[in-house]
Amino acid sequence: MSDDAIARALERATLLAARGPQRGGNPRVGCVLLDDTGQEIGAGWHRGAGTAHAEAAALAASDPARVAGSTAVITLEPCHHTGRTPPCSRALLAAGVRRVIYAAGDPDPRAAGGRAWLAAQGVDVSTAREAGVVPEIVGLAAELTRSWSAAVRRRxxxxxxxxxxxxxxxxxxxxxxxxxxxxxxxxxxxxxxxxxxxxxxxxxxxxxxxxxxxxxxxxxxxxxxxxxxxxxxxxxxxxxxxxxxxxxxxxxxxxxxxxxxxxxxxxxxxxxxxxxxxxxxxxxxxxxxxxxxxxxxxxxxxxxxxxxxxxxxxxxxxxxxxxxxxxxxxxxxxxxxxxxxxxxxxxx
Ligand SMILES: NC(=O)c1ccc[n+]([C@@H]2O[C@H](COP(=O)([O-])OP(=O)(O)OC[C@H]3O[C@@H](n4cnc5c(N)ncnc54)[C@H](OP(=O)(O)O)[C@@H]3O)[C@@H](O)[C@H]2O)c1
Missing domain, CATH: 3.40.430.10 (Dihydrofolate Reductase, subunit A)
Structure with a gap:
């Protein structure tokens, strides 16, 4: 898949994430699933505390038959934490997602660890920068969670x-x-x-x-x-x-x-x-x-x-x-x- 397809998916995930609310305990997150050729299979975003996380929303919007072997492009590292919804790391693995690319790390110590856990299960995980996405596009995605991330880091x-x-x-x-x-x-x-x-x-x-x-x-x-x-x-x-x-x-x-x-x-x-x-x-x-x-x-x-x-x-x-x-x-x-x-x- 081309770097360009990943960058475009991250831009779209960012636009979707921005539809979510800034208030509430959760960050604004968007997720786009791509097939091997870079075609979009499905997309989703988080609509506020208590509703599906972006990854779960994207999986729900996709044809399950096409998800196996797909790439998830997400604005934030997938959570590895059971809150009001199950961990996204497990949902992505269970659905057969083979590659995960995310823009910003999760600053919440309770939710972090998605990267390490998915990598340990054999999923190819990288940040968008590592995947070759230009800093301007990564920066726009990271901007979505700036206030939430700072709040969570500083408590x-x-x-x-x-x-x-x-x-x-x-x-x-x-x-x-x-x-x-x-x-x-x-x-x-x-x-x-x-x-x-x-x-x-x-x-x-x-x-x-x-x-x-x-x-x-x-x-x-x-x-x-x-x-x-x-x-x-x-x-x-x-x-x-x-x-x-x-x-x-x-x-x-x-x-x-x-x-x-x-x-x-x-x-x-x-x-x-x-x-x-x-x-x-x-x-x-x-x-x-x-x-x-x-x-x-x-x-x-x-x-x-x-x-x-x-x-x-x-x-x-x-x-x-x-x-x-x-x-x-x-x-x-x-x-x-x-x-x-x-x-x-x-x-x-
Ligand atoms: N245009 C605008 O954007 C805007 C916005 C808001 C207000 N205003 C105007 O501002 C004026 C009111 O100004 P203000 O400065 O008196 O209002 P304020 O900042 O809302 O209230 C000051 C009062 O808050 C209490 N307070 C709470 N925390 C404090 C702290 N850390 N240090 C000191 N006091 C603290 C104190 O009263 P206690 O003795 O009760 O503790 C203090 O007298 C009004 O004319 C209003 O219309 C304009």
Whole structure:
């Protein structure tokens, strides 16, 4: 089979994997089965915790008679772990798959070992790089599991920090009003991000100022079915009439200012992706503690001149010490712009 067929299969597996949710305990994974000539036999992806893994989905979508002797091209190393579904390593072997090529290793010590076990059973196993796939294509596949892999390796959730600011970096006007700085398109985008995380965190300051419901809503304004956990952080009480107390979906008050402990608690509850929506005090504390992995900065073409800045003093006295981020995407959302950025590996 040509290197080109493998590379194309990995690209397709990546596109399929991206259809899966980022939230939940499991990574986004895609799998494409190829016959000896590089023709696709079947494909599948993981649709979220409790559903079939990508390999099982691809096997189920294939003609069993053609699977014997086939090659599986997968975005992640096959798991070798019995959770809510049986191990993919055994399923691939039982179906007669003869060769396995995967893009990224499994960082979860409970699930890893698929490569070694399959190789010990005589299956030809390699990474996509070892199989000659160019780094750009391997990188796109590995990108799918970046946040999940980092969370699993560090045993704490991947943290996104969100700000919606004026062009001069204010999240609220002098009188504290902040709804709405950005327009409808940016806010709708914000809801898609909410729907793709396990938990949304705000401080008591934001709760008391804005009374946000913190629900994730679809394009038509109705709440999505799987709501993230809504979390209020801080020692002050959550008023009885607060919107966050209303449904849909669960909510939680963590009466602490210890963000690391709060993230540990959320990890134990199964959260792998957490969105800190503010306000500036809580986001600043998370940044100072080096706990923010990704920033989503919505910028609206309005000037306020006064009002709260997006983050408070971070103790940076000179430009050289500024926290530099790697820009990942730029989106035009109506009149507004969204810049997403990632913390540079090993930085701050
Ligand atoms: N445009 C935007 O993107 C955006 C987003 C959110 C908020 N806002 C605006 O921001 C303003 C509220 O700002 P804020 O900074 O007061 O809100 P905040 O960060 O949501 O809340 C601050 C409060 O959280 C508690 N807290 C929890 N963890 C803490 C920690 N590690 N360190 C310090 N305090 C901690 C403290 O209250 P306790 O005494 O209760 O512990 C603190 O006073 C409002 O005007 C709101 O509209 C704007």
């Amino acid at each position: 704490r959730p991947w943290v996104l920090g969100k700000t919606a600011t004026s062009l001069d970096g204010r999240v609220a006007a002098a009188d504290g009003t902040s709804m709405w700085i950005t327009g409808a398109a940016a806010r709708a985008h914000g809801h898609t991000v909410r729907a793709d995380v396990d938990a949304i965190v705000v401080g008591t300051g934001t709760l008391l100022a804005d009374d946000p419901a913190l629900t994730a809503r679809g394009a038509d304004g109705t709440p999505v079915v799987d709501q993230p956990l809504r979390v209020v952080l801080g020692r002050r009480a959550v008023p009885e009439a607060a919107a966050v107390r209303q449904g849909p979906g669960p909510w939680l008050h963590l009466a602490t200012q210890d963000i690391a402990a709060a993230l540990d608690h959320l990890w134990e509850r199964g959260a792998r992706r957490v969105l800190i929506e503010g306000g500036p005090t809580v986001l600043g504390a998370a940044l100072r503690a080096g706990l923010v992995d990704e920033l989503h900065s919505y910028l609206a073409p309005v000037l306020l001149g006064a009002g709260q800045p997006a983050v408070p003093d971070l103790g940076i006295g000179t430009l050289r010490d500024g926290l530099r981020w790697q820009r990942t995407e730029t989106y035009h959302l109506g009149e507004d712009i969204l810049i997403t950025a990632r913390r540079l590996e090993g930085a701050h």
